[in-house]
Amino acid sequence: MRNFAENFGRVAVAALTELGQGAVLFAESLAWTVTGAARRQPVRFAAVLAQAMEVGVRALPIVFVLSIAIGAMVAIQGIYSLSIFGAESKVTLGVALSVTREFAPLITGVLVAGRSGSALAARLGTMTINQEIDALTVMGINPVRYLVAPALLAMLVMLPLLTWFADCVALFGAGLYVTAKLGMSFTAYLNELQASVSIDDLMHGIGKSGIFAILITIIGVVNGIGVTGGADGIGRVTTRAVVHGISAIVITDMLFAYLVIQ
Amino acid sequence: MSSTATAEAAIVVDKLYAHYGEKPVLRDINVRVMPGEVMVIMGGSGSGKSTLLRHLLGLETATSGSVRVLGVDMVRAPPRALQEMRRKIGVAFQSGALFSSMTVGENIMLPLREHARLDTETMRIMMRLKLDFVDLAGTEDLMPAELSGGMIKRAAVARAIIMDPRLVFLDEPSAGLDPVVAAGLDELILQLRESGVSLVVVTHELESAFKIADRITVLDHGEILISDTVEKVKASPNERVQALLTRRVEHARHTPEEFLRTLTRR
DSSP: OHHHHHHHHHHHHHHHHHHHHHHHHHHHHHHHHHHTTTTTOOOOHHHHHHHHHHHTGGGHHHHHHHHHHHHHHHHHHHHHHHHTTTOGGGHHHHHHHHIIIIIHHHHHHHHHIIIIIHHHHHHHHHHHHTTHHHHHHHTTOOHIIIIIHHHHHHHHHHHHHHHHHHHHHHHHHHHHHHHHHHTOOHHHHHHHHHHHOOHHHHHHHHHHHHHHHHHHHHHHHHHHHTOOSSHHHHHHHHHHHHHHHHHHHHHHHHHHHHHHHO | OOHHHHHHOSEEEEEEEEEETTEEEEEEEEEEEOTTOEEEEEEOTTSSHHHHHHHHTTSSOOSEEEEEETTEETTTSOHHHHHHHHTTEEEEOTTOOOOTTSOHHHHHHHHHHHHOOOOHHHHHHHHHHHHHHTTOTTOTTSOGGGSOHHHHHHHHHHHHTTTOOSEEEEESTTTTOOHHHHHHHHHHHHHHHHTTOEEEEEOOOHHHHHHHOSEEEEEETTEEEEEEEHHHHHTOOOHHHHHHHTTOOOOOOSOHHHHHHHHHOO
8 A cells, every 4th residue: 555655656746747847848948939039049940840841741641641531431420320310411510510629630639649749759869868968958059949949839830730731631531421422512512511610610629739739749858858778768758758648639638628618 | 276276277176066866976076177188087887987077067966066167157157158158168978979860060060050150151161170180071971870980989079179169078089999090089189188178088998098188087986086197196006096097806895794685685
């Protein structure tokens, strides 16, 4: 019992420490973004662009594939469920709301956590082990300004954009199935979509993706710089970054949905 | 040490104590490095030499005592003063710590890009000058993964001196290198000293230490055994110093009872 209490206490303290570390990193990144130029250490646009390419542009093909499949899947399940009540004609409304408010931001967030969150943790972990972070520090280059702020800014721009892209592709995928199954024209489907989705619905999903962007980056960074050991340690923090990132996204999504709908 | 000498010293360490958790790793460390001097820090594995180096670089926080580098208090100085000071020092880590995503040339130019307002062509010329100085001319477009161990160490030295620092720290510059490459690095260190740079070199290579050092500080179990000129260190009557210098195996310091307890500990 005592061992359990001790272990629980240790885990709780470690979790709180990581939470605090994440909050400090986030605040520091924002501070460098705003005040870096005045301190003669600006966050370089080229570094943000390079990260944006990696996080956003290179993720487009996989986001396209997943989104079109999920859009079609939601449409298939929607028509099947609604047909029980003879309400297949309402499927566009269901698809539109579930894709824009939930599926697109969630799937994009999970995908980016798996792809870019893990890459960030592995990169920073390797740099920590190879003393590259120490090298930056002793060169007078702040590692948060040089490594974390560009990744955060790129993620904050690219994840909402990817989510918007996923919205469009998933609704297109759903449209392909709905129009074929219900024998309606694509123009009629688009008209129904327009009537079903409001800007608020779109912003609900895109706004969430901004929060996911912060979570993915900070979790990736905290895990990366906390690495211990060698190659084994890199593997461990990479896995941890993905698991924590996806868990944080799903829990935040649930809380966000609850709070907004209340 | 007089107050004038203290003011002029490139590094002043006073009564430095440091712990990892409960374990003391540095005890009562007092060190002076004068301008244009090569100070070699020696000691066996786990003696605390890398820890001392990390304190000199401000990468660790001391339990007590003070570390002043180029007149800046590494513990209490505001971030801006620390950053200004760091532009005047250069560091080559044991692993080289070159950024694997950049070419050798980009690695070496990084401090210039971040701190100096120079056009790209001038930076390139400076980078090629330093590469030539460390005998790596023509390697600027290679990636670090394409370099040998000795080339990585020399590229790290080139990056350390790109800003023409007043003080250079080298961590195990010749560890793991063949004798010819190691001798080349020693020559490089002596050339740097001739140009007026102060150097702190952490090493356990005796031959190299005797060749390059003006003064040697010998550490053992986190304590300084001696800090003096090469001749005086060689002549030291201290058994532990002599054990290190003559590469003699030290016998275990615990009693048979303590050893038995270690073996049967749960």
